[in-house]
Amino acid sequence: xxxxxxxxxxxxxxxxxxxxxxxxxxxxxxxxxxxxxxxxxxxxxxxxxxxxxxxxxxxxxxxxxxxxxxxxxxxxxxxxxxxxxxxxxxxxxxxxxxxxxxxxxxxxxxxxx
Amino acid sequence: xxxxxxxxxxxxxxxxxxxxxxxxxxxxxxxxxxxxxxxxxxxxxxxxxxxxxxxxxxxxxxxxxxxxxxxxxxxxxxxxxxxxxxxxxxxxxxxxxxxxxxxxxxxxxxx
Numbered sequence: 001x002x003x004x005x006x007x008x009x010x011x012x013x014x015x016x017x018x019x020x021x022x023x024x025x026x027x028x029x030x031x032x033x034x035x036x037x038x039x040x041x042x043x044x045x046x047x048x049x050x051x052x053x054x055x056x057x058x059x060x061x062x063x064x065x066x067x068x069x070x071x072x073x074x075x076x077x078x079x080x081x082x083x084x085x086x087x088x089x090x091x092x093x094x095x096x097x098x099x100x101x102x103x104x105x106x107x108x109x110x111x112x113x
Numbered sequence: 114x115x116x117x118x119x120x121x122x123x124x125x126x127x128x129x130x131x132x133x134x135x136x137x138x139x140x141x142x143x144x145x146x147x148x149x150x151x152x153x154x155x156x157x158x159x160x161x162x163x164x165x166x167x168x169x170x171x172x173x174x175x176x177x178x179x180x181x182x183x184x185x186x187x188x189x190x191x192x193x194x195x196x197x198x199x200x201x202x203x204x205x206x207x208x209x210x211x212x213x214x215x216x217x218x219x220x221x222x223x224x
Contacts (some may be wrong), residue, residue, distance in 0.1 A: 042216050106155050
């Protein structure tokens with residue numbers, strides 16, 4: 001089945017630093033999604049990418065849909081303590097009864113004030 | 114009030130017991146999902162339903178069953194719980210292929 005490799009597994013950074021994390025896949029996806037999970041909560045969608053090469057921003061977050069459709073990255077600029085959490089990438093291929101939103105294993109982000 | 118509500122939020126149960134986790138939603142979405150989260154393994158799909166009469170197995174359905182009682186309700190059952198089913202369980206809803214709105218999770222411990 002489809003697998004996503006998300007890296008890094010964890011990051012420890014100082015407040016104000018920029019952060020980058022990425023996902024790669026052995027197969028093509030039509031959609032890439034990035035979620036954030038706060039401690040004790042369910043994941044919440046941050047950014048959705050629908051076209052190869054697409055670059056989308058949401059405040060201090062920027063994500064790109066790789067041109068090969070097999071990868072995506074998420075950047076966080078000028079990190080703040082509330083950025084702490086687990087970030088998940090997810091890839092999806094639309095249509096049919098074989099629906100499956102495949103998640104990466106997550107990147108645990110710790111921000112030191 | 115949360116749009117996707119899971120009950121209970123925490124549960125400890127003994128090996129061999131039957132347990133049901135419930136999910137209800139007020140978003141009016143047709144699609145509902147059950148995921149399991151384990152440390153270092155991300156989110157894995159257990160079952161999903163595209164409408165009341167539709168039930169589909171996900172990647173790790175063994176040992177689980179589901180019931181879609183209504184558009185707004187989707188329950189997950191463990192017929193005979195075992196310790197390796199200890200995990201954080203999430204229900205999610207969506208209206209399109211790319212939507213997944215998650216509940217707050219149920220932390221299940223099987224002893």
